Amino acid sequence: MKKSRIILVMLVIALCALGTVWAGGKAEQPAPSASQQSQPAQSAQPIVLRLAETHPADYPTTKGDYRFADLVKERSNGRIQIEVYPSSQLGEEKAVIEQVQFGAIDFTRVSISPLAAFSPNFDALQMPYLYRNEEHMWNVLKGPIGKEFLASVEPANFVGLCWYESGARNFYNSKREVKSPADLKGMKIRVQQSELMVNLVTALGAVATPMAFGEVYSALQTGVIDGAENNWPSYYSTSHYEVAKYYTLDEHTRVPEITIASKISMDKLSKADQDLIKQAAWDSMDYQRQQWADYEKVAIEKIKANGNVITQIPDNSAWQAAMKPLYDKLSPALKDVVAKIRQVQ
Numbered sequence: 001m002k003k004s005r006i007i008l009v010m011l012v013i014a015l016c017a018l019g020t021v022w023a024g025g026k027a028e029q030p031a032p033s034a035s036q037q038s039q040p041a042q043s044a045q046p047i048v049l050r051l052a053e054t055h056p057a058d059y060p061t062t063k064g065d066y067r068f069a070d071l072v073k074e075r076s077n078g079r080i081q082i083e084v085y086p087s088s089q090l091g092e093e094k095a096v097i098e099q100v101q102f103g104a105i106d107f108t109r110v111s112i113s114p115l116a117a118f119s120p121n122f123d124a125l126q127m128p129y130l131y132r133n134e135e136h137m138w139n140v141l142k143g144p145i146g147k148e149f150l151a152s153v154e155p156a157n158f159v160g161l162c163w164y165e166s167g168a169r170n171f172y173n174s175k176r177e178v179k180s181p182a183d184l185k186g187m188k189i190r191v192q193q194s195e196l197m198v199n200l201v202t203a204l205g206a207v208a209t210p211m212a213f214g215e216v217y218s219a220l221q222t223g224v225i226d227g228a229e230n231n232w233p234s235y236y237s238t239s240h241y242e243v244a245k246y247y248t249l250d251e252h253t254r255v256p257e258i259t260i261a262s263k264i265s266m267d268k269l270s271k272a273d274q275d276l277i278k279q280a281a282w283d284s285m286d287y288q289r290q291q292w293a294d295y296e297k298v299a300i301e302k303i304k305a306n307g308n309v310i311t312q313i314p315d316n317s318a319w320q321a322a323m324k325p326l327y328d329k330l331s332p333a334l335k336d337v338v339a340k341i342r343q344v345q
């Protein structure tokens with residue numbers, strides 16, 4: 001090849017390269033297509049919502065919250081993000097429910113006991129010795145009655161999303177073994193901030209002391225209260241089992257957990273996004289139940305290994321009989337609901 005032709009070829013190559021760089025530079029900012037012009041900008045900030053949870057990150061309800069948040073993020077392609085705040089970082093349950101009502105917090109997972117102060121019909125769902133077993137409770141919660149209850153919180157400015165498992169609640173104390181209601185007589189027992197729970201403990205002859213969950217450990221330790229009541233996982237996760245070693249398996253209640261949204265927060269979203277959130281919460285339930293079963297086993301093992309006094313109640317008829325005044329007190333409408341719950345197979 002002649003020297004002049006070589007120079008010409010090199011010149012052409014150089015010009016082509018220059019063209020590519022130039023075109024590449026322009027290609028970084030293509031003109032928006034017609035469809036993109038009508039869409040919100042791709043870089044729009046995600047919608048960030050907050051969920052308050054009283055339990056620590058490794059507790060089964062919190063794991064359910066995380067699953068709910070993951071499903072929402074995944075199904076909205078990251079457009080909607082739910083930040084879970086565990087360990088009562090946003091406050092204790094009663095105060096959090098109030099904030100959800102006013103839209104300051106977007107979601108919370110709580111026990112229905114404190115929620116009944118805002119939506120009193122919830123007492124029908126947490127009556128003592130109401131459910132035959134866990135399966136019966138879930139058939140109620142996933143069926144028409146459960147769905148009606150989720151919808152019933154709207155007038156209180158909430159949107160009911162889903163139910164979580166919470167096992168059966170039992171009494172525990174630091175004083176003595178409790179084998180019958182008579183053994184509870186005169187004991188100061190902490191209860192949730194719930195009128196029904198106050199009445200329940202009073203009906204058993206003990207002194208009910210409503211108190212926030214986070215204060216119970218030190219109240220037990222300092223003797224401000226003699227005992228409390230909760231399921232195996234909470235008795236374990238809070239370390240109450242270390243300061244109150246007598247645990248009586250009377251299984252007085254099964255209190256469902258519920259996740260609610262603020263109606264104010266939900267109303268700001270499109271109908272499609274509201275539906276996406278509702279479905280994601282519903283779809284997190286089975287996962288939470290599995291987490292519950294696994295954690296409950298660990299809790300039972302650890303508490304037994306600690307040498308706690310675990311008292312079985314082979315015949316709970318005396319306990320059941322003591323609860324009659326609570327049923328008598330129910331309004332006719334709630335008595336009807338209770339009867340319907342009992343009929344569910």
Ligand code: GTR
Nearest residue numbers: 054110111192213230231234
């Ligand atoms: C737990 C429940 C919490 C809280 C707590 C309590 O079983 O998961 O949400 O209500 O009981 O006794 O305050």
